Amino acid sequence: MAIPGSKSITARALFLAAAADGTTVLGRPLLSDDTEAFADGLTALGYRVSRDTADWTITGRPEGPAADDADVYCRDAATAARFLPGLVAAGHGTFRFDASEQMRRRPVAPLTAALRALGVDVRHTEREGHLPLTVVADGIKGGDMELDASLSSQFLTAMLLAGPLTREGLNITVTGLVSAPYVEITLAMMRRFGVHVVRDGNTLRVPPGGYRATTYPIEPDASTASYFFAAAAITGQEVTVPGLGAGALQGDLGFVEVLGRMGAEVTIGADATTVRGTGRLTGITTNMRDISDTMPTLAAIAPFADGPVRIEDVYNTRVKECDRLDACADNLRRLGILVETGEDWIEIQPGVPVPAEIGTRRDHRIAMSFSVTSLRVPHITLDDPACVKKTFPEFHDVFGALRGEWDF
Numbered sequence: 001m002a003i004p005g006s007k008s009i010t011a012r013a014l015f016l017a018a019a020a021d022g023t024t025v026l027g028r029p030l031l032s033d034d035t036e037a038f039a040d041g042l043t044a045l046g047y048r049v050s051r052d053t054a055d056w057t058i059t060g061r062p063e064g065p066a067a068d069d070a071d072v073y074c075r076d077a078a079t080a081a082r083f084l085p086g087l088v089a090a091g092h093g094t095f096r097f098d099a100s101e102q103m104r105r106r107p108v109a110p111l112t113a114a115l116r117a118l119g120v121d122v123r124h125t126e127r128e129g130h131l132p133l134t135v136v137a138d139g140i141k142g143g144d145m146e147l148d149a150s151l152s153s154q155f156l157t158a159m160l161l162a163g164p165l166t167r168e169g170l171n172i173t174v175t176g177l178v179s180a181p182y183v184e185i186t187l188a189m190m191r192r193f194g195v196h197v198v199r200d201g202n203t204l205r206v207p208p209g210g211y212r213a214t215t216y217p218i219e220p221d222a223s224t225a226s227y228f229f230a231a232a233a234i235t236g237q238e239v240t241v242p243g244l245g246a247g248a249l250q251g252d253l254g255f256v257e258v259l260g261r262m263g264a265e266v267t268i269g270a271d272a273t274t275v276r277g278t279g280r281l282t283g284i285t286t287n288m289r290d291i292s293d294t295m296p297t298l299a300a301i302a303p304f305a306d307g308p309v310r311i312e313d314v315y316n317t318r319v320k321e322c323d324r325l326d327a328c329a330d331n332l333r334r335l336g337i338l339v340e341t342g343e344d345w346i347e348i349q350p351g352v353p354v355p356a357e358i359g360t361r362r363d364h365r366i367a368m369s370f371s372v373t374s375l376r377v378p379h380i381t382l383d384d385p386a387c388v389k390k391t392f393p394e395f396h397d398v399f400g401a402l403r404g405e406w407d408f
């Protein structure tokens, strides 16, 4: 089962390639709304991103954006909205960032605070701590700073990526962190582009000096793969995803371990992962702080377990494309399932779902997760199937073909 490229890795690779000295080729980046927003953003800033073939070629500009006055529209992509201001801040000019209503609602305040602490002029033109924002950039000196990434790791990733572009480097003391595996992706990719960040307790020391261009193949997206692994687990079928194995960078591959604890047969090979449904799915209590993009995947198959499924420590799913704890609870109730939620947890009782329309709230993960549920429940419909375009525009075609093949 071929899964499209990782959104997170594509976004980071675009940033690193744009900032690097030389020309970078990205092997099979993800083609989706989020990554196109990122690439379009770079183009608006005056970077050369050639997207004529399945591999993209980026001409790096270590000196910063070619434009000295530009507007960047980030659509729904938090990666673009949170990483690109750091890239331009190290350059020179006036750069305005705006985004969709959905992304305008999501927080960027810790990033603004971090950039301002380094002397960068960041202005919120409507609501403090939210897009739209303007960066009036004149390079960054660098130095010591504190960063609170307890609402999103993306704030830390943004500052790590920008660190080598500062004159003196950055020493970032992290005061809170969620989604920690995403920071590991950032650090591993920075190494591939020639920058070694040193860990010193809670402080990350980022040296100055910039990035080196390279050739970078993009891993398949582990969060996207979760829908197909979950599908196998609830149907007794088998799914193998090549390109995601023991050496994978993405923490979200850890979702298969949750399925394994629930009774699915899981094999993580050197360069592929297989999940086989066994007909058994036990209830579970699990902490998903590290892999919370897969919380809706688990919530959507939880009714088929033989006991309650309790997912803990996922507060920050409330500030994603929608309030995902609330959206999962609401949709499970529409399906006739008993659910309880707290500030940072959800508990789902076993049951036999009834037909219903799913309210996607324009959230690709709600749409894809409850599509998995529909393998076992006739007449589940989505109010906005097209919202999957954020990370996987072809999802319904691919999922439909699999459903046909499995005869579900």
Ligand SMILES: O=C(O)C1=C[C@@H](OP(=O)(O)O)[C@@H](O)[C@H](O)C1
Binding pocket: 007, 008, 009, 011, 079, 151, 152, 153, 154, 157, 178, 179, 182, 292, 293, 316
């Ligand atoms: O850095 C990244 O690429 C991402 C980090 C995670 O966000 P949070 O750190 O906000 O949880 C994840 O949910 C998002 O889909 C992608």
Ligand SMILES: C=C(OP(=O)(O)O)C(=O)O
Binding pocket: 076, 077, 078, 079, 293, 320, 321, 365, 391
């Ligand atoms: C939270 C997500 O996206 P973003 O990169 O916009 O935060 C997601 O893809 O589930």
